[in-house]
Amino acid sequence: MTAFAMRPAADTRPAMGLRQRHAATPHHEETPLMDPIQTFDLHGQPALQLATASGARAVLTLFGGQLVSWCPAGGSEWLFLSERACFDGSRAIRGGVPVCWPQFAAQGRLPRHGLVRTRPWAVAERRSGDDFALATLRIEDDDASRALWPFAFALELTVLIEGERLSIELEASNTGHGAFAFTTALHTYLRVGEVEQTRLEGLARHHYRDNAQSGERRVDSGDHVRIDAPTDRIYSKVDGPLLLRDGGRSLAIQCDGFGDVVVWNPWQQAAAELPDMAPDEFRRMLCVEAAVASRARELAAGEQWFGRQTLVDLSRGLRA
Numbered sequence: 001m002t003a004f005a006m007r008p009a010a011d012t013r014p015a016m017g018l019r020q021r022h023a024a025t026p027h028h029e030e031t032p033l034m035d036p037i038q039t040f041d042l043h044g045q046p047a048l049q050l051a052t053a054s055g056a057r058a059v060l061t062l063f064g065g066q067l068v069s070w071c072p073a074g075g076s077e078w079l080f081l082s083e084r085a086c087f088d089g090s091r092a093i094r095g096g097v098p099v100c101w102p103q104f105a106a107q108g109r110l111p112r113h114g115l116v117r118t119r120p121w122a123v124a125e126r127r128s129g130d131d132f133a134l135a136t137l138r139i140e141d142d143d144a145s146r147a148l149w150p151f152a153f154a155l156e157l158t159v160l161i162e163g164e165r166l167s168i169e170l171e172a173s174n175t176g177h178g179a180f181a182f183t184t185a186l187h188t189y190l191r192v193g194e195v196e197q198t199r200l201e202g203l204a205r206h207h208y209r210d211n212a213q214s215g216e217r218r219v220d221s222g223d224h225v226r227i228d229a230p231t232d233r234i235y236s237k238v239d240g241p242l243l244l245r246d247g248g249r250s251l252a253i254q255c256d257g258f259g260d261v262v263v264w265n266p267w268q269q270a271a272a273e274l275p276d277m278a279p280d281e282f283r284r285m286l287c288v289e290a291a292v293a294s295r296a297r298e299l300a301a302g303e304q305w306f307g308r309q310t311l312v313d314l315s316r317g318l319r320a
Contacts (some may be wrong), residue, residue, distance in 0.1 A: 018158045018169045019307065021153060022127060022134055036128035037135060042068070043087035048123070050133035056161045060095075063089060064123035065137040065157045068096035072164040072313035080191040084276045092117040094276040095189045095285070097168060097309075099157060102127045102149065102182035104262075113187070115145050116155060124156060132162035138204035140175070152176030164313040166256035171306050174299045181298045185291035186309050192246045195265055195283050200225040202242035202253075203261065208235040209294065227286060230267040233293060236260050236294040243314075244288065250314040255290035262289035288316075 050058040054073035081095035100113040124138040136158040160167040211232035242253040264287040271282035290309035
């Protein structure tokens with residue numbers, strides 16, 4: 001694996017939150033090019049477009065609090081979005097980075113992947129500086145959520161783009177009077193040229209649960225993960241960086257505060273059963289998710305939990 005150093009994972013919270021890290025930088029009210037954070041309509045859904053002077057761009061929908069596009073400075077799109085993705089609010093948007101909370105997948109009695117993928121979020125903060133743009137979305141419990149899950153909570157999702165780097169931070173707060181347990185994930189869909197030709201490095205010798213093989217427990221013995229069949233793995237205790245090689249592009253991936261990494265591709269048969277995925281689109285995507293999935297985490301009343309996924313496009317260095 002090509003050497004790539006990032007800050008080690010934290011047990012509960014990244015060393016400094018994204019908003020705190022840029023707290024002293026004023027928002028630029030004017031720019032000779034454009035407002036770095038704009039509100040617009042995306043297929044009928046309100047959305048934010050973030051942009052930096054160096055050319056980095058991202059799109060964040062308020063429906064589901066979902067990042068659906070990220071292009072690093074000087075690079076190409078890294079997030080997969082299905083051409084059949086539904087934007088009418090009837091289902092989650094297929095692609096980008098859905099937020100799964102407080103339940104991952106079907107690991108409980110709640111709807112698959114929890115409560116917040118198909119609900120509206122609100123803009124809590126937006127800020128930009130010399131070469132960064134940051135937006136925070138927020139969602140809280142309400143009558144509808146409490147009817148399914150009787151706990152008080154607040155979630156904030158912060159997206160920061162700067163140069164070749166994307167950081168996504170999820171903050172969960174227990175605003176009630178009793179403890180609750182949760183699982184969660186940033187269900188990141190990465191766009192690739194041909195999934196069978198990709199190499200995902202950094203998971204060698206890690207234990208994983210293979211949900212494509214009836215939940216068998218295994219140890220990854222290869223130097224990279226190869227995708228050539230249905231893949232649904234939950235890797236546990238992952239605290240180092242990963243590297244995705246996609247033809248002439250490379251992407252470094254670091255997950256802080258989560259602990260687990262999910263690698264998923266439905267492959268042909270399962271993808272054909274998804275109404276919001278076009279034929280053969282499974283070949284153009286690979287999910288590498290930051291997750292709390294192997295074991296639920298308990299959050300006491302008044303406590304907070306933070307997790308972050310950071311993506312860094314290394315392609316410009318390879319071309320140089």
